[in-house]
Amino acid sequence: MLARSQYFTLTGLSGVALALVAVNGTLAMGNRSRQAEINARQAGVQQTAQLQVLQTEIAKALADLAIKSNDQQVLAMLAKNDITVTVNNPNSAATPAAARTR
16 A cells, blocks of 8 residues: 555655646647648638739730830839839841841
8 A cells, every 4th residue: 555645645746746737738728729820821822823824924914014015104003013124125136037148
């Protein structure tokens, strides 16, 4: 049999162990909710990156069409949205393929 002091010591230690299990469970649930929030944010970041590529392609297409058709309204709209459009003039020293001679 256990002595009275051993009984109280073991009972106290089991109570501490039970309290630690409860704290561990509480912390685990808190971690799960935070991890779900982080996953949602990460999905948003990834989606934003994908949409950035699409936005860039749309802006390029709009700029190309505006330059080809000399549409000043579209160019003004792009400039208003901080999209700079520059026209690259072809090199005047280069000759067209049909005019090249050997």
